[in-house]
Amino acid sequence: MLISELAFPHLVAANDERIDRDLERRRVALERRAEAAATAAPAAARTSAASVVMTSAPRHAATRRHQTNRMPRPAA
Incomplete structure (x- = not known):
């Protein structure tokens, strides 16, 4: 029964x-x-160009983790 x-x-x-x-x-x-x-x-308009470049960088390495070691290293 529904109430x-x-x-x-x-x-x-x-x-x-x-x-x-x-x-x-x-x-x-x-x-x-x-x-x-x-x-x-x-x-923000008063900030220097260097600080703007720094803020546009990725926050941590995990954002590019999938790009590293995509291919096996060649045998030495």
């Missing part, structure tokens, strides 16, 4: 409140990221 959600209005209300809290939390997080990006943009 309808309408049979438990307190659970529906609790779920609606949880969804509202989550949406509000996400909205605030997006606003903070937008503010941080707006304040970081002028600072």
